[in-house]
Amino acid sequence: MTTLTLAPAGHRHTAGSLSSLRLTRRGRVVLAVLAATVGFVVSLLGARAVVADAPAAPVEVREVVVEPGDTLWSYASEMTVVGADVRDVLADIVELNGLQTSTLEIGQTVLLPVTSE
Template sequence: MSSMVVAGPGARTGVVVELRPRVQRVSAARPPRAEAPLRLTRRGRVVLSLLALLVVALGAVLFASGADADAPAAPHEVTVHTVASGESLWQIASAATPAGQDVRDVMDDVMELNQLSGSQLSVGQQLVVPVLP
């Protein structure tokens, strides 16, 4: 132990302050501290419940929106038409359209059958055209 006398302006003379070094005692025989078990707060339980509901709802949406396969569509009879100079998709579709049916519907069918993105045609291009009753 060491002692020190404090003397200075405003200090009382004759006061002795003892300085002790801090000693930390470590016991080697002490087992390591076991961690406390996980405890959920109310907010944590609410968050976990909402997360579980979200997973269930997402699963229900994914399984409910699955494609429901119908019977395959009946095959359509088609012909192959070679595009002549100055011929348009409208003219080809109107020639294949039966009376009472809209030419635009047949035009859409021709575009879908031939995987056309627009109505532009090239001379000599071969198109599959449906034969409608």
């Protein structure tokens, strides 16, 4: 079924005319839901950015003096709880100490996070 809309006399009906745009109730509801969804997604992304910039919680540490044969891997292996990945603990130790390399020097002091088992 085709609907014919007649414009008042003297009114030019063009394709880009906003005056001819009319939303039905359903169209307004869809538009409102779409706007609410976009707002919700934007607020989630904003909250995520705030959480990502939050400072890390303080970590209890102990100091260890490196002895012959000690490696970052051996420290991480000793500290890793069952089911955890040694590489994650190793990365934490490297970040905690601000190390650029995994090489340790005898006599060097290394901070290790205290684990609670």
